Amino acid sequence: MIKTTVHPGPVTPASSGNSILEVDALTKEFGGLTAVNAVTLHVPERSIVSVIGPNGAGKTTFFNMITGIYAPTRGSIKLAGRELVGLRPDQVTEAGIARTFQNIRLFSSMTSEENIMVGRNSRLKSTFVDAVLRTRRFHESEHEAREAARIMLDFVGLSQWRNEIATNLPYGDQRKLEIARALATTPKLILLDEPAAGMNPRETEDLKALIRRIRDELGVTICLIEHDMRLVMTLSEYITVLDYGTKISEGLPHQVRNDPAVMEAYLGRGAAAGEYGKEEAPR
Amino acid sequence: MTVATPAKPAVRRPVVKPDRTILLVLFFVVTSVLLIISHQPGMMKSLGPFGDVLRNKVVEALVVSLFLANVLFAYLWKAANWAKLLVGIGSLLFVLPLAGQTDTSLLDLSIQIMIFAALALGLNIVVGLAGLLDLGYVAFFAVGAYTWSIFASPRFGEVLKYYGENPGATGSGTLAIGLVLTGVTAGSMLYIRGLHGRMAPTRLSSLSFLLAGFGLLSGIILVGRSILVLASGSAAAVASGINPGFFWLFLALSIMAAAIVGVLIGLPVLRLKGDYLAIITLGLGEVIRVLANNLGLYTAGSQGITPIGSAPVPWFNSLAGSLGFRPDQYSLLFLYVLVLIVIAVILLVNVRLDKSRIGRAWVAIRDDEIAAQAMGVPLMQTKLIAFATGASFAGVMGMIFAAKQTFISPESFNLLQSITVLSMVVLGGMGSFSGVILGAAVVTLLNLRILPGLGEASANVPWIPQEVNPANFNRFIFGSILVAMMLLRPEGLLPNKRVARELHHEDDQEDESEDGNASGLKQGGDVYSAGLATIKEDDRPGGER
Amino acid sequence: MTQSTVPPQPTAPSTTGSAMLELNDIHSYYDHIHALKGITLKAYEGEIVALIGGNGAGKTTTLRTVSGMMKPRVGTLTYLGQDIAGKPAHQTMQMGMSHVPEGRRIFPQLTVRENLEVGAYTITDRKLIEERVQEGFAYFPRLKERENQLGGTMSGGEQQMLAIARALMVNPRLLLLDEPSMGLSPLFVEAIFDIIVKLNREHNTTVLLVEQNANMALAIAHRAYVLQTGEMKLSGKASDIAKDETVRKAYLGDE
């Protein structure tokens, strides 16, 4: 159902070799501050990759440039070979990148369903004239949007909130709704900015499963920012670490986890065990 | 202990509305009878003291208001469909024109209400749905009005005469050049636009787009000018305006003209947010008025254009004549029917747009521009559509207004008018179609009936001194009513569900009016976006560079 | 597996006598949403009390009700022996509370320093304010680096640090923390918990802690409450709660 109505094509497990997203030497300067410094990242199609790094490392800024919200100072961003630098955010979305926000940004006067329908907007065919004349195309579009909303709500498990105002949802569910809304745009790639923030370990587990399903069932490539190491380490196939805007490490989870530079800058000593309690005394 | 499941919202029990068919029909009959009697001097005379009561101007204003409330109740109350239809159609198509036969001012009033209702509906799209605060909305009304007036009055002849006397170097050669220029530039603009759809715009391509735009503008000016010069020979033929048969064509032209002006104004300013937009639209509204005041050749400046023609509809006139209307009422009656049709169409368009992809996009950008954009809503385009749609409603009504008044001058298009329309929207309930129509009706009735009625009724009451005669305090009374209504029903008379949902004035959430700070808990109060740009300028979205 | 950052306090604060903060059968609403359905909770002077629960359980609502951002519709709420139900936030704050709200709520147009100074609004002694600002900088050196950056341009985690530092400006008697670790990188999560413990130990600050990171929260708390859909499901010593099977399953992610 999902595959046929909302997302085209059958889905195979990830790991194909082609990069869907190629970011090269991307840089962003705010006045004197270089928030992102010549970062290069290639995301293979149908993979789950993570960007991690200490607070203020430039992760969100990196996402903002990819989605066209900030104009990069330098560098290039290619989605399936197409240059994205210079496109407006809506054009980027149309090109196939969807995202969620670190600080949830749902449409506050709309219900959950309507929020998702907006996400579907850019894929609908009907025009102004169709809407006024109520043509067949209009009805088809409306049906498609509503159907997409239904499917997405089901997919993330929020069906019972369908007609509730989005911002009345509990925090964690708002995050899921944002994901559903982003998925409704039928992206090739979805960028998740701290999707597990505000979730307890149990909910994080569910989220992990959801993210996997997004990739496996919908065939969407996933790039995420997270501070929850348990999630990152178990979910990601590839990890890039930023610090002060610069890439300090990358590789498979276990490589990154054991990289001293990462431990020093980000994880702290106890992290190697995959847990973050620690023995040493407070500094 | 079980795994937590999210709290289900408490289900609100739907309010069961009682069926009011009988009440509705009764109300309709009573108010109709009252309306007709109170506008039939002969009958009133025979009624004795009751007639005197009816003749009181305040009572009269109330009767008119109550009668118009029929339509409202037919819409609001739960009643059988036949009754709703009967009351709606009956009051608008039969009773009102019937009463208008003896009291033409009723027709005038109704037309005025519907004109304002259309304006309010148009502004509602811009402000209520898309969240763009436009304080210069009346400019589009002016554009529509002048589009028709210039041609349907002696002005056009004057313009042609002027160009005949001052042809400059213009001739058929200029026309050719102009046409070529227009064609080439328009073509290249389309081409570049297509290009931008496929690849990111570069500095060069944006620049050439702009350049082509200027070329197009000058091309159009050249073409226009040479047409005027070439046509100047027929100045005498159009000395009292063009053939009124063009009315129907101009109905479309006025829509287009207003929409184009809407886009032209919108292009530079729609990137601004909230109150930056408000003040700049206010300014541009004034600019249009001042231009109308200064471009004397076309608009007759402050002298105003008169007389302005209206459509010739012989069949309608003979129909009206056979129904007992006087010839001097034909035109007004015709405009009444026309405006009724137009507003029905406008309402339909509104409702349909609202429940469509575009309507959702409008609300989305109102709620959160960045998120909307990130969901693939093209900001500029969506806003421009809102602006142009809103403008086009004003445009067509401007034309009808001009035809009704037969005289227009820039004074009718001042800032106060924009503000009045805005107050209709807010008073009625932003975002709610029935609400803004009601708001328009209430404000217009207040201004044209109730307040003057108060003035009249009190003018000959000996104990009311002239200094405090309500007729002198229209602003005071109107202002007080505005304030009172806002305080009592901040969500509007017939609120839009979305807005009402945001306006949760519950005691639990600390009520700011008392002592606290909490209403911002859910920062939903904003119905148009915050006054500040969301992103630093140097971080403007890539595409807008 | 749950290794506490710090060993439990040698002497737990006394939990007899009158509590510093007491909620009794509190009901709070958002419009038609009944968010708290009779919450009863106590916090004694010098305690760290953890509040855990799933999404939408009402943890945030509880804190908001305590601090006066919302009025409870039913129930009593006493703080330091005074009835504070319905008292607006600015009054409760002047009684020595401090609240790190959900979503950080930094003043976006004030600089980092100004944010901190506003946090010290109830203090008039300029010297003391400066001292506290420096203290905040010491906790979070990043804030010092960005002293004059506008709060709104800080990264999510940086804002979280700022929100915590801002709340500490007044050296509160009762600190309400709503998911202080949210958005912080692992290193800083540790730091935050260290700070909480330090405050509690050195200044005898009472802490009402809402955390999704329940493992760590329970490790430093003396007592804990478990909320579920607006109701109090469980309460007791933090170490006991941490061992509870169902709690582990429901909130700690154990399978």
Next chain:
Amino acid sequence: QTTIKIATISPLSGGQSNLGTQIRNGVQLAVNEYAAQFKKAGFNLQLVPYDDQADPATGTAAARKIAADNQILAVVGTLNSGVAIPASAALAPSNLVMISPANTANQVTDRGLANMNRIVARDDSQGPAGANFIMNNLKAKKVYVLNDKTAYGEGLAAEVEKALKAKGVTISGSEGTEEKSDFSSIVAKIKLTKPDAIYFGGIYNQIGVFIKQLRGAGIDTPVVGGDGLDSSELPVIIGKAGANNVYYTTVAAPLEALPAAKTFAANFQKTFNTPAQGFGAFGYDAAKVTLQGILDAARANGGKAPSRKQVMDTIRKGTYKGLLSGEVSFNSVGDRKAATLYVIKIKDGKAALETSLSVKPPKN
């Protein structure tokens, strides 16, 4: 007893309510005076005032309402020509006569409506009169012409400019301004171009401020205007020190000069507790014409209440004497056949008659 009403349309609220109220009050005074006479004839006379807020659309709506009230037999109004033009058109189909106490724009009667009359001179006589005064009495060779961008002010200033140009006077500047407070750039331009006289077509509350600033800047050039300056407030606004060398053309002699006006002014003051001004007197005169016309029509109708058409025709044909502004009779389009234009001079804050001349409308 049959009720007969007359209506006024004038701005009662908004920026021009001061003048609009004068008109209403002047009419009220006349109605009070005539009430007894009407009573004797078997009629109960009433006044219904309408507020047009100086806005054409509001004025038109008021006119349509008036047209619907069959007891109203005549209208006195309006203040602004811009309102009079559409309002009279709206009244025309119901043959409701309108007598204007203030509207001077040519277009008001040039449309040839049967119901529109005025007891004031037209701008095409007022304009040349002003122009002649500027040339002959002030001997100006260079004139700066200003207007207020309203139908009245701009129309009048255009007439003046036309007349001046025809006589070869240099126009050193000609512009309109809606500004009500700050005239510094215009004053600077006047200082630069040094005209011999300034003409300002507009209304006293704007021009007064302008003159005040002009004099404040040390420029003593004479300022000439039209009937819009006819208000006792003008010298007050300019301030004693600067209220010199100001002239205006108007159709009513200064109230002090007429014995009839004296009692009128006293009555006015007594009834309304504010001093009467030019437009109060005009309103009063217009109302008297109206009421007299209704009485005449009633008499012709055998003592019964006349129809609107009868009133309209009677008024157009009649001759009315004993008014503050002299005798009134109308030509075929409703212009006052012979109006006297007075040129008033303000010196040391006092208005005094400078010259007077008789003018005739173009048609007869």
Next chain:
Amino acid sequence: MELSVLLPFIVNVIVGGLVLGFVYAIIALGYTMVYGVLQLINFAHSEVFITGAVVGFEIFRVLQDSAMNGYLKLLLALLAAMTVSGLLNVLIERLAYRPLRGAPRLVPLITAIGVSLILQDVLRFLEGLQGRFDLTYTLPTGFGNKFCATDSTCAPVGNFLRTIGVDVQLKDVILVVVALVSLLVLNYVVNRTRLGKAIRAVSQDRVTAGLMGIDSNRMISATFLIGGSLGGVSGVLFGMKFGTVNAYSGFDPGIIAFTAAVLGGIGSIPGAVLGGLLLGVIQNLIGVMNIFGNLLGFANLGTIDASYSKIGPFIVLVLILIFKPTGLLGKSNVEKV
């Protein structure tokens, strides 16, 4: 026309524009203050400042014949106007805006328009009670229409002005001084004091300000008090400069002043001043455009005369906002995405 005439002309036009600009600036601040904390265009501010002018006028009238020093009279008038306008503004907020906290922002906007209409009629009624409509300032003895260049009262400035050919009046100088002092005081209060910081915090997030122990309602009242007092000052200055006010004369300058606030960057004090000055100068320059047009032989410029000066500010606003969407000195909203 030769340069020796033209140069002083243009200088005077600009100086006149600057003086006008100061009036706009200080009116603009009344709008900006309120806008800053409530995001409300306080349409009633124009009447609040006219009220100040009326109060000032009454003080001058009462003191007309007293032998008091002119500057003292002015000071009294300013104080009285500040008090009345300030309290009026607080009252308006209390009755008309406070109950609407949390309502959509257009609702208080419409309320403000309503209040504005009410005040217009009330002022007119009060004026009418005195049998007059247009209030006219009688300036305190000592500085009527004195020119600095020729009068000894402002000798030190006068000498300087004379040499550069500028022709300002003493009252203009007073106006600028009073305006500057108010601006500096305001700037200090808003940016340097605890009160100012609290007001700014409230303006950004009322709920969180409450969590800092700030009583947002008191801060909002304080803001209206300050804004109203500024309105009082601007009313007195306005009346002094132009000589006449009536119930409606606040509306137009009010709009221009708000435009100035927007142009400078809404919420920014130096921005409002800059915007006011700029608009004052531009208005005056557009007003004399035809002179240059005619002199230089550009017929098209020659048609741009005083009738366009009203819209000059708006056109400038459009042009500037296109390049600087948040105004000249406005901080962009730095909401983090």
